[in-house]
Amino acid sequence: MAVLEQAYLDLLKKIMTEGNDKSDRTGTGTRSLFGAQMRFDLSQGFPLLTTKKVPFGLIKSELLWFLRGDTNIKFLLEHNNHIWDEWAFKNWIESDEYQGPDMTDFGLRSQADPEFKEQYKQELDQFTQKILEDDDFAQKYGNLGDVYGAQWRRWQKREGSFIDQIAQVIDQIKHHPDSRRMIVTAWNPEDVPTSALPPCHVLFQFYVADNHLSLQLYQRSGDMFLGVPFNIASYSLLLSLIAKECNLEVGEFIHTIGDAHIYKNHFNQVEELLSRKPYDSPSLWLNPAKKDINDYEMTDIKVKDYQHHGVIKAPVAV
Template sequence: MNNADKVYLEMCQTILDKGIFKEDRTGVGTYSLFGYQLRFNLAEGFPLLTTKRVPFKLIASELLWFLKGDTNLRYLLAHNNHIWDEWGFQKWVTSKDYKGPDMTDFGIRITQDEAFNKIYEEQMKFYQEQVLTNDTFAKTYGDLGNVYGKQWRHWEGSNGKVYDQIKWVINEIKHNPNSRRLLVNAWDVASVYEGLMQLPPCHFCFQFYVVDGKLSCLFNMRSNDVFLGLPFNIASYALLTHLIAHECGLEVGDLVYTGADVHLYANHLEQIKEQLSRTPRKLPTLKLNPAIQSVFDFNLEDMEIIGYDPHPVIKAPVAV
């Protein structure tokens, strides 16, 4: 059994066995634990889970979106990436400009009412088309506010000065690798408190560590949808570590995940039980285009996953 699937599945089983049921913001409810850590040796393979198919291109295009400093859904939609659609859609259907059918609690209702689900899909399709083609609409309802891309690349201080945290940390890794300050923070207090983000950052901080010519990364999550979200988060930070190690002339070391409120949504239990019944397979490897030197110059075609042979995808609703 590969270690990535092993430690992930052990975590899921622990939540099933010991998780406490809690009501939550979404109205779905979760089985939750507080405090959990996982470690992945990136030299053993790229940690793209094999007990269900995890779509690497969606993970890669989202990470590139972050690294561009972008916060508008247009880039993601242009790359057929829909993992953030529900949050932009929510912004639109709760606005004074929305005149369509009632979309209250759409995240729950689409799983319970087939007729409503059809109406929702029609409204979502219209929303996506408007973001892609209507500049005014996209600027207002396609932008998610001060989310990850803004914080990573355009952190604004109280003095009005803008800081590029990704460029800074790469420069520090190159020139001051023993620093204990190789850290990027997405938890902007003002943006969170003033509601300037459509979704406050779940993975709110990450830190790098260099030893023996290897780059390791630890990322922290305040809240984690373990079934749908965590497989994406693991692969995304693994990819980020590979990209920065590549630019800095380092090998990859460990990826460490630290989760605070780690939870399985109440409507994901059957899905996780299905995943737990599967036998893990060999991890794939990541190949990066050696001609690309800068993290900021990579495109999707410059990254390739080799030898990925997962079990089929397991679908589950997103709690918004």
């Protein structure tokens, strides 16, 4: 096996040394570069970071959530996945029904005020528990709008019907592998104002050559420390699932990022990560009995020989 994460480590170093210091929507501040690209040859292994532990279970459940066309965090919570909690929680605390303590700017305040952090944690725990227990509440406050799952599987047409972009692109790969139109998009200008988080992964395109399937993702905005390691593994997994269904070998995952940034409150974590020596990348196991992308369950997807350093915690900017 090879060390596939080197492209990621090199980009982190470049941003830290050459990046532009900028303000951002969250008020945290970033150091960023515009127009970055990383390439990962999946025939050499699976690009799950080894310089810190990345919870692959969260990546699996999130991708399966997308592929189900789901946009409600209840499915994620049922699989102990809390990646999207803060965005749903933000909708709840900004609603007229919320009567709890002031949670304005909870992301930044929880970093600076230990007492508030404990109060915020209690409110968030109560919120997620209510999502799990109360179907009506979950329907109202667990839904994130037309995020990835909806755009991938139920893109709404003008006349009211829907397009399943994933099914459509799989059909193209199988029957028109030389097409230059094998694209899935998540960016719908009409839906951006109502989405909890407008899509960062704007579009991805497939390419077939020499019986290998490759995928290029264009990501408008990439949180390099927390988000991008998940994105790399998630789209590499998506590529692997679709290649298997189409009887193709895996080729390259190419990750192109518009604003590739490191939040200023992640600088110490990045330095710690870069001080570590990476291990060989693990390999991916997919249940040989499964082929249709819609049939996979959590137990059908595993990584093998995953050797890694310890977890490095960092706050989420919301």
